[in-house]
Amino acid sequence: MITNIKDLEQYEGKTVRLQGWVANKRTGKGLVFLVLRDGSGYCQCVVSEEQVSNETFETAKRATQESSLQLSGAVIKDERQVGGYEIQVQEINILQETVDYPISNKEHGVDFLIENRHLWLRSRKQWAIMRIRNSVKYAIYTFFHERGFIQIDSPIFTGNAAEGTTTLFETDYYGQPAYLAQTGQLYGEAAAMAHGKVYTFGPTFRAEKSKTRRHLSEFWMIEPEMAFYDLDMDMDLIEDFIRYIVTDTYKNCKQELEILERDTALFENIGKKFPRITYDEAVQILRGERDVNGKNSIETLRDDLNEIAQRIGDIKEEISTREATIQQAGVKAGVKNFNQAKVDNLKNELRDLEEKQRNIPQWIDSALNFTHGDDFGGSDETVITRLFNTPIMVYKWPAAIKAFYMKRDEQDSEYVKGVDCLAPEGFGEIVGGSQREEDIDLLLARIKEHQLPEEVFNWYIDLRRYGSVPHSGFGLGFERLIMWLTNVPHIRETIPFPRYYGRLFP
RNA sequence: UCCUCCUUAGCUCAGUUGGUUAGAGCAUCUGACUGUUAAUCAGAGGGUCGUUGGUUCAAGUCCAACAGGGGGAGCCA
Numbered sequence: 313m314i315t316n317i318k319d320l321e322q323y324e325g326k327t328v329r330l331q332g333w334v335a336n337k338r339t340g341k342g343l344v345f346l347v348l349r350d351g352s353g354y355c356q357c358v359v360s361e362e363q364v365s366n367e368t369f370e371t372a373k374r375a376t377q378e379s380s381l382q383l384s385g386a387v388i389k390d391e392r393q394v395g396g397y398e399i400q401v402q403e404i405n406i407l408q409e410t411v412d413y414p415i416s417n418k419e420h421g422v423d424f425l426i427e428n429r430h431l432w433l434r435s436r437k438q439w440a441i442m443r444i445r446n447s448v449k450y451a452i453y454t455f456f457h458e459r460g461f462i463q464i465d466s467p468i469f470t471g472n473a474a475e476g477t478t479t480l481f482e483t484d485y486y487g488q489p490a491y492l493a494q495t496g497q498l499y500g501e502a503a504a505m506a507h508g509k510v511y512t513f514g515p516t517f518r519a520e521k522s523k524t525r526r527h528l529s530e531f532w533m534i535e536p537e538m539a540f541y542d543l544d545m546d547m548d549l550i551e552d553f554i555r556y557i558v559t560d561t562y563k564n565c566k567q568e569l570e571i572l573e574r575d576t577a578l579f580e581n582i583g584k585k586f587p588r589i590t591y592d593e594a595v596q597i598l599r600g601e602r603d604v605n606g607k608n609s610i611e612t613l614r615d616d617l618n619e620i621a622q623r624i625g626d627i628k629e630e631i632s633t634r635e636a637t638i639q640q641a642g643v644k645a646g647v648k649n650f651n652q653a654k655v656d657n658l659k660n661e662l663r664d665l666e667e668k669q670r671n672i673p674q675w676i677d678s679a680l681n682f683t684h685g686d687d688f689g690g691s692d693e694t695v696i697t698r699l700f701n702t703p704i705m706v707y708k709w710p711a712a713i714k715a716f717y718m719k720r721d722e723q724d725s726e727y728v729k730g731v732d733c734l735a736p737e738g739f740g741e742i743v744g745g746s747q748r749e750e751d752i753d754l755l756l757a758r759i760k761e762h763q764l765p766e767e768v769f770n771w772y773i774d775l776r777r778y779g780s781v782p783h784s785g786f787g788l789g790f791e792r793l794i795m796w797l798t799n800v801p802h803i804r805e806t807i808p809f810p811r812y813y814g815r816l817f818p
Numbered sequence: 819u820c821c822u823c824c825u826u827a828g829c830u831c832a833g834u835u836g837g838u839u840a841g842a843g844c845a846u847c848u849g850a851c852u853g854u855u856a857a858u859c860a861g862a863g864g865g866u867c868g869u870u871g872g873u874u875c876a877a878g879u880c881c882a883a884c885a886g887g888g889g890g891a892g893c894c895a
Contacts, residue, residue: 792895
């Protein structure tokens, strides 16, 4: 019988049989340490020359990184180990000896790793990220199921370019043009009129030639839609939803978050009420005209700049000291190499800092000169959310920069009842939502204003023709959410096989 | 589409104002070491410096074009 590594605690002191792959190997005299992974976890397996046959010991020495094997041995409790247990090996049987596995335990560049994504998924951090992705997906289903929502699938082939703004993938659909869906929202609205509360959760496609760490061509979206919900109810739901996901992840993915070295401040602050501010207030905060918790956006940025300049000075000094050491006559090879490695690392850090040093003045400039009525850019969102330690809700947006289906504010018709939820620590937008326009005449007027083809929206307009009700919803980018929770630097790491501009394989 | 940076060993990167035979760490192989956590130490092998053209006595280094990639803007989740 085969045991999973995650279940080892049930077998302390007993002999078990494991199967998996060699994640890492270290050797000592008369000893081989194999770190085995089996998909469920990691476990160090010790092969001692004194305790096994010569044949078994030779086999252990032959086991290279990523070789597949089966082994049996006794389960020993050992607090020092990652899973808390290790195996005293008795027998090993190699299934396949791996030669020249491309990914080592040392650092690699993003491009190389993406090229080897099919193998990279085996790595520890990637393993943790995919498990969190799975856990969050399950939590999303649970959250909505517990609240009486029905999960509804929207089509992937659509005939209309929904909001008319973004570039879509065009394809041939039995001789007529069709587009890969960029949102399921309009279909969600139709389903909400059938079920009351629904949500879609599926892949969406954008053909923008974006090359940034926040964009994918194919990504997953969660889009709830609720009949008889106004904007306030929508915001309440967003807040409950985000808090539920974050809390659930903290509770169920402890080991994974540890592997990823995720700062836990987010999880400790998530119980606090999310501040709700209007777009106008957000603009004041951005321009530095209004402080948040005693912090001013512009001053914070200037402090950052000073700190960076300070650090750059320190690094340059350390580099010249170490280089002087290397230059000295009669320096031992070990000392020389050690210092050279330090210098290389420092130079890398220096490059990152100098990039920031170039960027921050632009951020300050963008913040100070922000024009009321514009949409926030990436840096603006960073500047605002840096001042908060919980997600924030920005609502009441200028109508001109939002989609045609958003309902106008009754008191202030230049604004719409839309909301963006921005994640803290500088992360930026994760949710965009709104109350929808339910009046058929107003909706028709908006479609005209936005110069959208009315014919393709006929079915959508029907929803206002027959029993129209106030309703609201929001959209959440699944990968953005995972990126925020795991704090990985690049969205490409949050999906098993990323698709983005220029990338179709593996 | 625009701005910016990069391309040197299997991987990550040094390589100064152009100047002898191209440098390191990791990985691989050999050896040393009773317990390592990305182990460490000693040694060995491993290169058409992205491609093409130009300047020069001499090009990894300077210039041009092209290709590939990173980051960002726009757009967005």
